[in-house]
Amino acid sequence: MSTPLKEKLENTRKNRDLGILELFSIDDLSVNDISLILELAEIFKQSKTEKTDLLKGTTIINAFYEASTRTRTSFEIAGKNLGSDTINISASSSSLSKGESYIDTTETLAALQAKMIILRSSESGLPIFVAKHIPSIVINAGDGSHEHPTQALLDLKTMLDYHKTLKGKKVTIVGDISHSRVFGSLVRILQKFEANIYIVCPETFLPHELNQFNIKLSPSIEDTLPGTDVIYALRVQEERGAKGYIPSLREYSKTYGINPRRFAMANPDAILMHAGPVIRDIDVFSSLMTHKRTKILDMVENGLAVRKSLLWLLCDRRDNKQKSYKII
Numbered sequence: 165m166s167t168p169l170k171e172k173l174e175n176t177r178k179n180r181d182l183g184i185l186e187l188f189s190i191d192d193l194s195v196n197d198i199s200l201i202l203e204l205a206e207i208f209k210q211s212k213t214e215k216t217d218l219l220k221g222t223t224i225i226n227a228f229y230e231a232s233t234r235t236r237t238s239f240e241i242a243g244k245n246l247g248s249d250t251i252n253i254s255a256s257s258s259s260l261s262k263g264e265s266y267i268d269t270t271e272t273l274a275a276l277q278a279k280m281i282i283l284r285s286s287e288s289g290l291p292i293f294v295a296k297h298i299p300s301i302v303i304n305a306g307d308g309s310h311e312h313p314t315q316a317l318l319d320l321k322t323m324l325d326y327h328k329t330l331k332g333k334k335v336t337i338v339g340d341i342s343h344s345r346v347f348g349s350l351v352r353i354l355q356k357f358e359a360n361i362y363i364v365c366p367e368t369f370l371p372h373e374l375n376q377f378n379i380k381l382s383p384s385i386e387d388t389l390p391g392t393d394v395i396y397a398l399r400v401q402e403e404r405g406a407k408g409y410i411p412s413l414r415e416y417s418k419t420y421g422i423n424p425r426r427f428a429m430a431n432p433d434a435i436l437m438h439a440g441p442v443i444r445d446i447d448v449f450s451s452l453m454t455h456k457r458t459k460i461l462d463m464v465e466n467g468l469a470v471r472k473s474l475l476w477l478l479c480d481r482r483d484n485k486q487k488s489y490k491i492i
C-alpha cells in the first residue's frame with residue numbers, strides 16, 4: 165500500500181517552517197523557503213486532486229478585484245483539496261461597487277474569520293497595505309504592475325522540472341516588461357537561482373528601476389535567442405495602457421512575437437513559457453501553442469501544486485508566531 169499523502173508531506177517537511185507569515189513579494193522568501201515550497205509542491209503534484217483535511221476548519225477568501233482564470237481557480241481548487249472552506253468575491257459582486265473602501269472590505273472579511281485572504285488587484289501595493297489592518301494572513305495574487313509571487317514560484321518549478329538547475333542557464337524574457345507584475349517576481353526569483361537573465365523589448369517597455377537587477381538588455385531578439393535555454397514571453401498589457409507605448413500590435417508581433425523561426429534560434433532543448441492569458445499571434449504564434457517544448461499548460465498544473473504547498477505552509481506554522489497588526 166502506498167504511503168498516505170499526509171504522511172508523505174509531513175515526512176518531507178520535517179518540521180520546517182517558512183521564514184514568512186504572509187507573502188507579498190519574492191523578496192520576502194529565502195532560497196530555503198522556495199526550495200521547501202517546491203519540494204512539497206512536487207508531492208502535491210503527484211497526488212493530483214487527492215483531498216486531505218490539512219486545512220479543515222479554516223476559511224480562505226479569494227478576493228479577486230481584477231479578472232483571473234488561472235490564479236483564482238487554482239487557489240480555489242487548492243483550498244478545497246486541502247479541506248478549507250474556500251469562497252470567492254469580486255469587485256463587481258461585492259460592496260466595493262457601492263463605494264466601500266478596500267480597508268473596510270478587508271476588515272469585514274477578517275471579521276468573518278477568514279484565516280487567509282488571497283488578494284488580486286489592479287493597484288500595486290494593495291496587499292501589503294491592507295495586511296497591516298487585519299489578523300488574517302494575506303497572499304499577493306498579483307498587484308497592478310508590481311509583483312505576482314506565486315506565478316514566479318510556478319515558473320521556477322516549471323524551469324527546474326525540465327532543466328534541473330538554473331545556475332548559468334540563459335533565460336530570455338521578451339515583451340511588455342514595464343507593465344508586467346509577472347516580470348517583477350520572475351526577475352527576482354531568477355536572480356536568486358543564479359540564472360543569466362536577458363531582456364528584449366521595445367525601449368518604451370523598459371521600466372526605470374532595472375539597475376537593481378543583474379540583467380542584460382538586448383535591442384534585438386535575433387541576436388539574443390542563440391544560446392537561450394528558456395524563452396519567457398510576456399503579454400502586452402492592454403488593460404494597463406500598453407498599446408500607447410508601441411506603434412501597433414502588428415508591428416510589435418513582427419519584431420518581438422515568438423514564432424517558429426525564432427523558437428528554432430534558441431538551444432535545441434529550450435523551452436517556451438508564458439504566464440497566460442496568451443494573446444495568440446501577438447506574444448506567441450498559434451502554431452507553437454502545442455509544441456512539445458511549450459510549457460504553458462505544465463505551468464498551470466504546477467500552479468495548483470505550488471499554491472497547495474504555500475497554503476498549507478502558511479496556515480499551519482509550527483513555531484506559533486502570530487501575525488501582529490495595527491490600525492494605521
Ligand code: CP
Pocket residue numbers: 231232233234235236306312315439440441
Ligand atoms: N498568469 C495569471 O496570473 O493568469 P490569470 O490572470 O488568469 O490568473
